[in-house]
Amino acid sequence: MPNPLHLATFAAIVDAGSISKAAARLGCGKSVVSRQLARLEAELGARLIQRTTRTLTLTEVGEAVWLEAQQIERSLSNVEQIAGQFQQEVRGRLRVTCPRPLGQRYLVPLVAAFSRAYPKVELTLQVEDRLIDLVAEQIDVALRVAHLEDSSLVARRIADNPRVLVAAPQYLEHAQRPQTPQDLAQHRCLLFMSGNSVWDSWTFQRDGSAMTVRAQGSIRVNDGLSLAALACAGAGVAVIDRLLVAAELASGALVELLPEYRLNPGPPIHAVYPARKWLPLKTAVFLEYLQAHLFEDGV
Numbered sequence: 001m002p003n004p005l006h007l008a009t010f011a012a013i014v015d016a017g018s019i020s021k022a023a024a025r026l027g028c029g030k031s032v033v034s035r036q037l038a039r040l041e042a043e044l045g046a047r048l049i050q051r052t053t054r055t056l057t058l059t060e061v062g063e064a065v066w067l068e069a070q071q072i073e074r075s076l077s078n079v080e081q082i083a084g085q086f087q088q089e090v091r092g093r094l095r096v097t098c099p100r101p102l103g104q105r106y107l108v109p110l111v112a113a114f115s116r117a118y119p120k121v122e123l124t125l126q127v128e129d130r131l132i133d134l135v136a137e138q139i140d141v142a143l144r145v146a147h148l149e150d151s152s153l154v155a156r157r158i159a160d161n162p163r164v165l166v167a168a169p170q171y172l173e174h175a176q177r178p179q180t181p182q183d184l185a186q187h188r189c190l191l192f193m194s195g196n197s198v199w200d201s202w203t204f205q206r207d208g209s210a211m212t213v214r215a216q217g218s219i220r221v222n223d224g225l226s227l228a229a230l231a232c233a234g235a236g237v238a239v240i241d242r243l244l245v246a247a248e249l250a251s252g253a254l255v256e257l258l259p260e261y262r263l264n265p266g267p268p269i270h271a272v273y274p275a276r277k278w279l280p281l282k283t284a285v286f287l288e289y290l291q292a293h294l295f296e297d298g299v
Helices: 004-016 019-026 030-044 060-088 100-117 181-186 224-232 242-251 281-293
Strands: 049-051 056-058 092-098 121-127 141-145 153-159 163-167 189-194 197-199 201-206 209-214 219-221 237-241 255-257 269-274
Touching (some): 004 019, 004 060, 019 030, 092 281, 100 141, 100 281, 141 281, 153 281, 181 201, 181 209, 189 224, 269 281
Parallel strands (some): 092 121, 092 141, 189 219, 189 237
Antiparallel strands (some): 049 056, 141 269, 189 197
16 A cells, blocks of 8 residues: 555645655655655556656656545645644543542533633543543543552642541530540441441551551441531541542531541542643643642642
8 A cells, every 4th residue: 555645745746846846845855755756656566757857747657646646635734734723722522531529529510611611622521430441442531539550641640639537517516526536436437438348447647656546337338429428417427538528628517527637648639641642732731721720729
């Protein structure tokens, strides 16, 4: 199969009337143009141009090939213009995925604002907790709350993920507010679980010392938003990612407990995307928008 670039060069030679003029039009040396013409003739197994010192004359095969080569030259020019347009204007299809709690609380409103700012982007948001193969499912950007292993993906750290100990005011009306981590032994603790693992080991740090307590509770849940809702309903105290309860802490629906202690943070939030030499403008702009606005009110 002939090289499309060689065909486009051939068309440029015929249009310009000489190899030197074609080279000037293409912005390369005469030797480059001559080699590409020779390679095309070798690929086709036929002479396309009869050369003399002053003129170029198309052979019969050359005339037929030229008609097709003109279409390829126009197509290559169109492709270049399309690529340039997409790199100068934020437009096109953008596929984004993220876990459900993060999506519902933060990414959905951000997507709405981004869409208003860039109306020519057709954005698809997949909110689900499974680990998606970005390349196989043609995902442009994924938000992941995890300590990432080395891979072929590019990861941009968006935010840290501090955790807090919280309870609802109505719970504290009937239970004495804890003063130290050991006091949690007297409280109903809401426990997060993942698969068969229950996160009931809570480590608190203060003044360079760490203290781990074993949380006791009769309610376990495998969803962060449900854990937050249980705490808001007064079911007990919970250790939870601050980003999931920032609004409830601001409104007073939840109260932070033991604020003088620091809990081990959760996995950081990353924006992950396939490694590409040329990152599309739509993706680059979305990543910058994400970095600037996802947690602009703090977590």
